[in-house]
Amino acid sequence: MSAPTLDTSVYLERVRRVQAAMDEHDVDAALISVGHDLPYLTGYTAMPLERLTMLVVPRDGDASLLIPGLEAARVAEQPGVFDLVPWGETDDPTDIAARLAGGARRIAIGDQMWARFLVEMLPRLPGVEFTRAVEVVGALRRTKDQAEIEALAEAGAAVDLIAGELQRGEIPLVGRTEAEVSDHLGRRIIEEGHEKVNFAIVAAGENASSPHHHAGDRVIRDNEIVLCDFGGTMNGYCSDTTRCVFTGEIAADVAEAYAVLHEAQAAGVAAATVGTPCEDVDRATRRVIADAGYGEFFIHRTGHGIGLEEHEDPYIVEGNDLPLDVGHAFSIEPGIYVPGKWGMRLEDIAVATVDGPVLLNNSDHDLISV
Ligand code: ZN
Ligand code: ZN
Ligand code: ZN
Secondary structure: OOOOOOOHHHHHHHHHHHHHHHHHOOOOEEEEOOOOHHHHHHOOOOOOOOOOOEEEEEOOOOEEEEEEHHHHHHOOOOOOOEEEEEEOOOOOHHHHHHHHOOOOOEEEEOOOOOHHHHHHHHHHOOOOEEEEOHHHHHHHHHOOOHHHHHHHHHHHHHHHHHHHHHHOOOOOOOOOEHHHHHHHHHHHHHHOOOOEEEEEEEEEHHHHHOOOOOOOOOEOOOOOEEEEEEEEEEOOEEOOEEEEEEOOOOOHHHHHHHHHHHHHHHHHHHHOOOOOEHHHHHHHHHHHHHHOOOHHHOOOOOEEEOOOOOOEEEEEOOOOOOEOOOOOEEEEOOEEEEOOOEEEEOEEEEEOOOOOOEEOOOOOOOOEEO
């Protein structure tokens, strides 16, 4: 499923802004194939198959949407945004794409374009310099407009309802396998209005020390931590939240670490103001965890941008000095993982605004005994 089709004027404006960025970054053509830039710019989601679909955006003038002829009927035309260029079964689409980009000296390529198409196109574009399309689409994509923020907020509120059920003990845990609980979360994600489940990580006890643990046959027992990280796509936009619960009276070592985690996550949120470099948000969470002696157990970045994709720009990580700007939406999700024992993470989506960060996830932040 894809984002709802918007007014043609929205796409026109987005393509115009991409062309302005191309001018600024000295890019002559942008080639956008499968992935999320295409629906963002055209409203059209390509079938991720072996037939080439590609939006060719020149620095000046009209864009062309190169599309397998048999899929042309799927495209909702957006007058002025692109010209539809259907290709037939015996045509060579990479040749057509190379011709549409003809004369370009510097070309931006979408991250998710299949390598085979680039490999086929390279000999047809001798002397061309390539760059990533994120250079000309990235700034636009990571700055969400009001409608996009509302979509993210709606998806966030839906997973918050499910987190609340988990915390109130309404989702049975003890005696079920992680996989059964994961299925339960997935079902609820759909029932609450998402069109798609993106993931439902359920990790019990020692399994929670692997941040991206795949829910399996492990039966959940009494007196252990259960980490649940889940999200889906609603109206084209993603949700993503993590909450942990404890099946019984919370063990002292876990309670102690969780208090640190809670404080670290709050410090990350507090730091996420407009103008703050992304890496400073990472440093804010990390400092709290390191000061408490758990530094070696926080083994991933603090967060990632979110929008049409679960993980996108801006990444909240050391080395990213990009300042947060109004409309940036991203996760703040520090974790502490003690191998073989337990793990914990606390994750909210935040949006940067002039009045400070606004959280799109608001279920209880405590470690709750269920
Ligand atoms: Zn993740
Ligand atoms: Zn998550
Ligand atoms: Zn996340």
